Amino acid sequence: MSSTTMTSTPHIDPKGVDIAETILLPGDPLRAKFIAETYFDDIRCFNEVRNMLGFTGTYQGRPVSVMGTGMGIPSISLYSYELIHHFGVKNLIRVGTCGAMQENMELYDVVIAQGASTDSNYLQQFDLPGQWAPLSSYRLLEKAKRVADERGQRTHVGNVLSSDVFYGADPDALGRWMKMGILAVEMESAGLFANAAAAGVDALGIFTVSDKIGSDVKTTPEERQTAFTAMIEIALDLA
Ligand code: HPA
Numbered sequence: 532m533s534s535t536t537m538t539s540t541p542h543i544d545p546k547g548v549d550i551a552e553t554i555l556l557p558g559d560p561l562r563a564k565f566i567a568e569t570y571f572d573d574i575r576c577f578n579e580v581r582n583m584l585g586f587t588g589t590y591q592g593r594p595v596s597v598m599g600t601g602m603g604i605p606s607i608s609l610y611s612y613e614l615i616h617h618f619g620v621k622n623l624i625r626v627g628t629c630g631a632m633q634e635n636m637e638l639y640d641v642v643i644a645q646g647a648s649t650d651s652n653y654l655q656q657f658d659l660p661g662q663w664a665p666l667s668s669y670r671l672l673e674k675a676k677r678v679a680d681e682r683g684q685r686t687h688v689g690n691v692l693s694s695d696v697f698y699g700a701d702p703d704a705l706g707r708w709m710k711m712g713i714l715a716v717e718m719e720s721a722g723l724f725a726n727a728a729a730a731g732v733d734a735l736g737i738f739t740v741s742d743k744i745g746s747d748v749k750t751t752p753e754e755r756q757t758a759f760t761a762m763i764e765i766a767l768d769l770a
Pocket residue numbers: 628629630694697716717718741742
């Protein structure tokens with residue numbers, strides 16, 4: 532288990548329950564509860580503040596935690612900051628959905644983020660003399676790709692877009708990102724990768740394709756659940 536340097540923060544109050552060095556981070560706190568109940572042994576809840584549920588347990592005997600992050604860079608950034616700086620978390624793995632942006636991508640494919648470009652201003656605070664590229668941890672990336680390949684899971688590895696806007700005013704904006712080879716759009720990874728890099732810890736984003744940008748194909752809850760399971764099992768193997 533990670534060492535705790537503080538008993539509680541403004542957004543996380545573990546009440547003495549440990550948080551593991553490796554944590555899965557879905558956006559939805561009820562997904563966090565589902566992951567813990569489905570995959571973990573010895574489950575303990577470590578956070579209920581704002582209903583942003585967090586749980587610690589073991590997976591195949593190894594300690595692991597899971598916690599919701601909410602949606603968007605501001606939300607994942609404050610939770611990941613507190614997990615890293617106040618609770619000693621070292622491996623942060625976002626698990627979520629994304630909108631596919633390239634022709635060769637199908638619904639339910641798994642996307643592993645090698646990098647996360649962004650339209651957010653979050654990186655500005657680091658005051659770098661140029662444009663910094665938010666990257667995931669190569670150690671986690673390489674392992675996730677290997678695990679996915681062993682499972683026969685179709686994956687796309689590359690650059691995602693962490694966008695601040697879900698309902699954008701500019702109808703051409705995503706097309707311009709597509710031309711730069713962006714695989715898919717989501718809303719959190721750039722903030723997570725920046726926080727992890729600034730603190731010298733490891734982060735990764737793994738997604739299932741829930742929709743294709745420019746297409747109105749609808750997915751069923753059952754299909755989404757199956758795809759979700761494949762992604763979670765890859766992420767849990769990183770613990
Ligand atoms: N935009 C942003 N985030 C998403 C999307 C999308 O289309 N699909 C799943 N997450």
